[in-house]
Structures are given as C-alpha cells and as structure tokens.
Amino acid sequence: MPIEFEEATAEAFALINNLETFVRAVLSGRRRNMMPEAEKIEIRPVKLKDEIKLQMIELSGTSSKTVNLDVGSEIVKKLMNSGFANILIESVSQSMTIRFTKKGDAQVFVEQSKKSQSLDHDKHKSRLLDPSDSFLREVGISDAQGRIKPTKQDKYLQVEEFLRILAPTLKNAIESGHISVDDDKPISIVDHGCGNAYLTFAAHQYLISTHHKIKVIGIDLREQSRIRNIAIASRLEISDSIEFRAEKISETDIPAADITIALHACDTATDDAIAWAINNNSKLLLIAPCCHHDLQTQIREVPEPWSTITKHGILKERLGDMLTDALRAQILRLMGYRTEIIEFVGDEHTPRNLMIRAVKTGARPEQNEFERYQEMLKLWKIVPKLSELVQIPL
Numbered sequence: 001m002p003i004e005f006e007e008a009t010a011e012a013f014a015l016i017n018n019l020e021t022f023v024r025a026v027l028s029g030r031r032r033n034m035m036p037e038a039e040k041i042e043i044r045p046v047k048l049k050d051e052i053k054l055q056m057i058e059l060s061g062t063s064s065k066t067v068n069l070d071v072g073s074e075i076v077k078k079l080m081n082s083g084f085a086n087i088l089i090e091s092v093s094q095s096m097t098i099r100f101t102k103k104g105d106a107q108v109f110v111e112q113s114k115k116s117q118s119l120d121h122d123k124h125k126s127r128l129l130d131p132s133d134s135f136l137r138e139v140g141i142s143d144a145q146g147r148i149k150p151t152k153q154d155k156y157l158q159v160e161e162f163l164r165i166l167a168p169t170l171k172n173a174i175e176s177g178h179i180s181v182d183d184d185k186p187i188s189i190v191d192h193g194c195g196n197a198y199l200t201f202a203a204h205q206y207l208i209s210t211h212h213k214i215k216v217i218g219i220d221l222r223e224q225s226r227i228r229n230i231a232i233a234s235r236l237e238i239s240d241s242i243e244f245r246a247e248k249i250s251e252t253d254i255p256a257a258d259i260t261i262a263l264h265a266c267d268t269a270t271d272d273a274i275a276w277a278i279n280n281n282s283k284l285l286l287i288a289p290c291c292h293h294d295l296q297t298q299i300r301e302v303p304e305p306w307s308t309i310t311k312h313g314i315l316k317e318r319l320g321d322m323l324t325d326a327l328r329a330q331i332l333r334l335m336g337y338r339t340e341i342i343e344f345v346g347d348e349h350t351p352r353n354l355m356i357r358a359v360k361t362g363a364r365p366e367q368n369e370f371e372r373y374q375e376m377l378k379l380w381k382i383v384p385k386l387s388e389l390v391q392i393p394l
C-alpha cells in the first residue's frame with residue numbers, strides 16, 4: 001500500500017542516516033514493470049579522512065560502481081523508490097525489510113538482530129581470503145587485477161563465511177580431542193558436490209596457511225568439473241594435497257575423512273553427504289543444504305491443526321524445508337553428534353543460508369530424543385531419505 005510504503009521508506013531513510021546505529025542497506029530484485037538502475041545496490045557508512053560518508057556500490061552484470069554520498073543525500077531516497085523489490089536496512093539492533101509483492105503491495109518486516117557497525121572503508125582488511133590470491137583468480141572468483149568479480153561476490157562471501165565457521169570449529173574439535181592431529185597424518189577433508197570447487201580450494205588454501213597439514217578431496221558427478229579442477233590444482237602446484245573425483249557421493253569408495261563439508265549439494269545429495277560422513281566416522285560436518293524436494297513430495301496428509309500453516313503454499317514449502325533439516329539434525333544427534341543449525345551467511349547472499357554443524361562426541365542422547373524423532377515421522381507420515389542411508393540405533 002503506497003501510504004505504508006512511503007512511511008516505511010521514510011523510516012528506512014532515517015535508519016540509514018542515523019550514523020550511530022546504521023550498519024548497511026541492500027536494495028535488490030525488481031518490482032513488476034519497473035526497471036531500477038542497477039541489479040543490486042549496497043550502502044554502508046564509511047569513514048573517509050575525518051568525515052563519514054555513505055558508500056554506495058552499484059552491481060550490474062559484471063560491472064560495479066562505487067560512489068561516496070553525503071549523509072542525508074536525497075539520492076538514497078530516490079533509489080528506494082526506483083523499482084527495487086527488496087529493501088533491507090540493518091542497524092546495530094534490528095533488521096528492517098521492505099518487500100513488494102507481485103501485486104505491488106509493500107510488506108514491512110522488522111526483527112531484532114544484533115550487528116556490529118564497521119566504518120572501515122577497506123573491508124578487505126578483515127577478509128580471510130585475499131581477493132588477489134592466485135587461487136581466487138584461477139577458480140574465476142577474482143579478475144586479473146585481483147578484484148572480486150561482481151557476479152561472484154555472493155559466492156565469494158558464501159565461501160568466506162563458511163570458512164569463518166570452519167576455522168574455529170576445527171580448532172575446538174582439535175583442542176577437545178575430537179580430531180587428532182599428528183605430524184605424520186594430515187587432516188582429511190571431503191567436499192561433496194564440489195562443482196567448480198570454490199569452497200574446496202578455499203578450505204585447502206586457508207588451512208594450509210594456518211599451518212595444518214591437510215589432504216582435501218572434492219567429489220562431483222560431473223567429469224568436466226574434475227578436469228577443470230585438477231588443471232587448476234596443477235597450475236597452483238598443489239596436486240599433492242588436493243584431489244578431485246567424478247563420481248556419485250553414494251558410490252564413492254573414499255574410506256574416511258576427519259571433516260565432511262558440502263555447500264549446496266543438490267536435494268538428497270546432501271543426505272548422501274551426511275550419510276557418507278556418519279558411515280565413515282567423520283568427526284566434523286559442515287553442511288549447507290540446497291533445495292529440498294524429498295519431504296515436500298511426501299507431505300500429503302497434514303496433521304491438524306498444522307493446515308493453518310500448510311494451506312499457504314509458500315509456508316508449506318518452508319515447513320517442508322524446516323522438517324527436512326530438523327530431522328537431518330535429529331538423526332545426527334541420535335548417531336552421537338553434537339549438532340546445531342546456524343545461519344552461515346546473510347540471506348541476501350543466498351536464500352540457502354543455513355548450515356548443519358555437527359561434531360562427533362559419541363554421546364548417546366536421552367531416550368526421549370529417539371521417541372521425539374519417531375513421533376515426528378509418525379505424525380507427518382514421512383520417511384526422511386537420510387533415515388534410509390544410516391542405521392539409527394532406535
């Protein structure tokens with residue numbers, strides 16, 4: 001509704017110009033019959049000399065343009081009205097989202113969430129992966145000048161944030177004795193559904209740089225991926241410690257690995273990856289699931305009063321996604337893994353931004369956890385794919 005939208009953009013504008021609290025804004029998507037100037041715009045406060053400016057980065061296709069605007073600039077207000085479908089404003093204590101429906105109605109959502117503000121104009125300083133690192137150029141994330149390609153910004157951030165979780169989780173697992181390191185045995189990592197191996201190479205390079213002796217294997221169905229990835233490994237002269245295979249996850253004969261990772265392995269390939277990790281005694285799993293079709297198609301009879309939710313198609317789909325991941329996490333728990341589900345990257349970088357993180361402790365959970373799991377399956381009349389791939393000690 002136009003009035004609400006005007007009120008919402010006025011509030012958004014005020015949030016952006018409150019320099020005490022503003023963290024960043026992202027404008028993306030396109031409203032029906034409208035053509036905003038860029039595909040995506042990011043705005044954040046930066047300190048340049050002694051003055052704070054609003055740094056605006058416009059991303060379109062393969063190009064990006066950065067402009068520093070004065071605080072309070074009317075350009076920001078105009079941009080919010082220029083046809084973007086999603087406007088996200090983050091401040092230190094809340095996130096406000098304005099979304100346009102296909103009918104053109106504006107919906108406003110506000111949720112409390114803690115963020116920290118950075119006025120550093122050179123964000124590269126806090127990065128784990130230096131954009132000019134040769135491996136990022138080789139895999140095609142950076143250009144010849146060592147800048148992240150605009151079309152690869154989201155993938156770069158997904159990989160970087162994935163590593164930001166891998167690093168301390170591995171450190172804790174080593175310190176608490178769940179993963180043992182000795183000079184003769186490298187830490188082994190398998191990346192399932194590695195595709196172009198952005199994450200596989202990143203994990204390899206990052207862990208080598210933090211003085212771990214490692215062995216990394218990337219698996220993908222596609223032979224072209226394997227050929228491309230081994231050629232990159234050879235150019236980087238790391239073929240001794242990184243290997244690629246073209247095979248199905250469910251058919252691989254790789255015997256074991258300390259760490260199992262997967263970033264958006266399609267649908268039930270995620271279940272294959274988790275099952276492989278459980279059946280091969282992986283100690284640490286970081287799995288960011290992709291699309292979920294398995295349970296979506298199984299949910300036919302909805303237990304009441306859940307139809308209150310499932311009568312809305314989009315909510316039924318999201319509930320199916322949540323059930324899938326919640327049951328994956330529950331199965332891991334029943335198999336002796338300490339498990340949690342976290343957001344590994346902001347949802348503006350991928351809508352598939354959940355990660356299942358699991359560390360093998362071997363502890364058997366309370367009996368009621370097994371009962372809860374069985375009750376869920378009975379209630380929804382479903383059989384999760386993962387339950388068919390592992391032997392749950394019920």
Ligand SMILES: C[S@@+](CC[C@H](N)C(=O)[O-])C[C@H]1O[C@@H](n2cnc3c(N)ncnc32)[C@H](O)[C@@H]1O
Nearest residue numbers: 193194195220221247248249263264265266269
């Ligand atoms: C969405 S892509 C993600 C690629 C990569 N992990 C990334 O984040 O850029 C999913 C990849 O999983 C691979 N894949 C799907 N099912 C698979 C299976 N059963 N076994 C091995 N690879 C599979 C596909 O070939 C594809 O390259």
